[in-house]
Amino acid sequence: MIISVNIQVIVSVRSYMSAGVKRVIIVGSGPAGYTAGLYTARALLEPLMFAGYMSGGQLMLTSDVENFPGYPNGVEGPSMMLEMREQAEKFGLEVQDKNVERVDLTERPFRLWVEDIEYQAESLIICTGAEAIWLGAEGEDEQRGRGISTCATCDGAFFKDEEIIVVGGGDSAMEEAIFLTRFASKVTIIHRRDVFKSSKVMFDRALNNPKIEIRKFRTIKKWLSDENGLTGALLEDPRNGEIEEIMCSGAFIAIGHKPITKFLDGQLATDDEGYIINVENTMTSVPGVFAAGDVVDKRYRQAITAAGMGCQSAIDAERWLENQD
Ligand SMILES: Cc1cc2nc3c(=O)[nH]c(=O)nc-3n(C[C@H](O)[C@H](O)[C@H](O)COP(=O)(O)OP(=O)(O)OC[C@H]3O[C@@H](n4cnc5c(N)ncnc54)[C@H](O)[C@@H]3O)c2cc1C
Numbered sequence: 001m002i003i004s005v006n007i008q009v010i011v012s013v014r015s016y017m018s019a020g021v022k023r024v025i026i027v028g029s030g031p032a033g034y035t036a037g038l039y040t041a042r043a044l045l046e047p048l049m050f051a052g053y054m055s056g057g058q059l060m061l062t063s064d065v066e067n068f069p070g071y072p073n074g075v076e077g078p079s080m081m082l083e084m085r086e087q088a089e090k091f092g093l094e095v096q097d098k099n100v101e102r103v104d105l106t107e108r109p110f111r112l113w114v115e116d117i118e119y120q121a122e123s124l125i126i127c128t129g130a131e132a133i134w135l136g137a138e139g140e141d142e143q144r145g146r147g148i149s150t151c152a153t154c155d156g157a158f159f160k161d162e163e164i165i166v167v168g169g170g171d172s173a174m175e176e177a178i179f180l181t182r183f184a185s186k187v188t189i190i191h192r193r194d195v196f197k198s199s200k201v202m203f204d205r206a207l208n209n210p211k212i213e214i215r216k217f218r219t220i221k222k223w224l225s226d227e228n229g230l231t232g233a234l235l236e237d238p239r240n241g242e243i244e245e246i247m248c249s250g251a252f253i254a255i256g257h258k259p260i261t262k263f264l265d266g267q268l269a270t271d272d273e274g275y276i277i278n279v280e281n282t283m284t285s286v287p288g289v290f291a292a293g294d295v296v297d298k299r300y301r302q303a304i305t306a307a308g309m310g311c312q313s314a315i316d317a318e319r320w321l322e323n324q325d
Pocket residue numbers: 027028029030031032033050051052053054055056057058059061062064065066067068098099100101127128129130132145149150151154155260263292293294295301302303304306
């Protein structure tokens with residue numbers, strides 16, 4: 001027993017010592033991270049990636065991806081992410097499926113802690129994404145990706161001529177609802193209050209769309225389903241607890257996203273929603289620290305845009321490092 005503990009300690013110390021100061025460390029393993037990994041590996045920067053608690057990122061949660069170029073028959077999200085990883089590893093990306101717990105960006109080399117081991121890097125690429133905020137209603141976990149989604153651009157086309165609901169009262173909810181009318185026969189917006197956060201112009205656009213119905217003072221009490229997926233929901237009126245049933249085969253939750261930046265402990269400039277602000281191309285407020293993908297981008301939030309930004313961040317990091325040499 002004592003021997004195995006000692007061996008573990010020795011291995012940990014060695015892994016830190018052998019790591020030395022890396023040229024680049026990538027944090028996060030979604031499309032942005034793997035693309036940054038591929039480019040920095042091919043540029044011979046010997047990148048190290050901490051893939052995080054959800055290796056592969058958000059696409060590990062979905063089934064079919066039909067809008068990533070190069071897959072004419074679509075591709076399963078998890079398969080695509082495994083292929084991205086395989087491709088980057090082939091060129092030398094080293095991946096550790098671990099979370100970065102904290103960082104010190106006050107001086108170079110930058111310091112990162114992973115399971116209490118310290119790593120150092122001349123440059124960092126942060127690709128930790130953003131997580132959609134879910135309602136947490138009964139039955140939601142089971143129907144994620146089987147009818148309930150948080151991305152209309154990604155999944156709207158699966159609901160041609162079907163009735164769907166959108167939950168939320170902000171601009172995103174209005175935008176998603178309007179977009180979804182291209183496919184759905186009817187879209188019902190469910191909102192818990194009668195006051196909407198959305199701009200008046202977006203609200204009016206939704207209100208005047210003949211395919212959209214807006215239901216105020218309604219919350220989702222429970223999602224309903226059968227063996228084929230989502231069939232509807234029980235709606236509750238928060239004013240008096242009255243329950244009614246609504247039929248739908250798809251639902252989109254549009255109540256916001258949360259960028260994953262807690263481990264940075266406020267050391268990079270962010271906007272008021274917590275998204276990292278890139279001040280020069282993909283470089284953040286700290287020179288030598290770059291950021292890419294959904295942790296920066298609250299507008300597009302797509303695999304292809306995250307991958308594109310991952311490529312940009314790798315090229316930016318490479319050029320920045322060259323100028324420091
Ligand atoms: C259900 C669903 C379906 C979708 N379908 C599509 C689609 O069909 N087409 C499309 O283009 N887009 C789709 N999207 C959106 C797409 O998944 C995202 O835009 C994309 O994954 C963003 O990539 P990213 O690399 O920025 O971050 P993410 O994919 O979010 O990856 C973030 C990574 O950071 C890691 N991480 C977080 N914190 C730490 C830490 N402290 N240390 C180390 N690692 C950390 C996580 O483990 C994860 O690997 C979908 C999203 C969802 C949720």
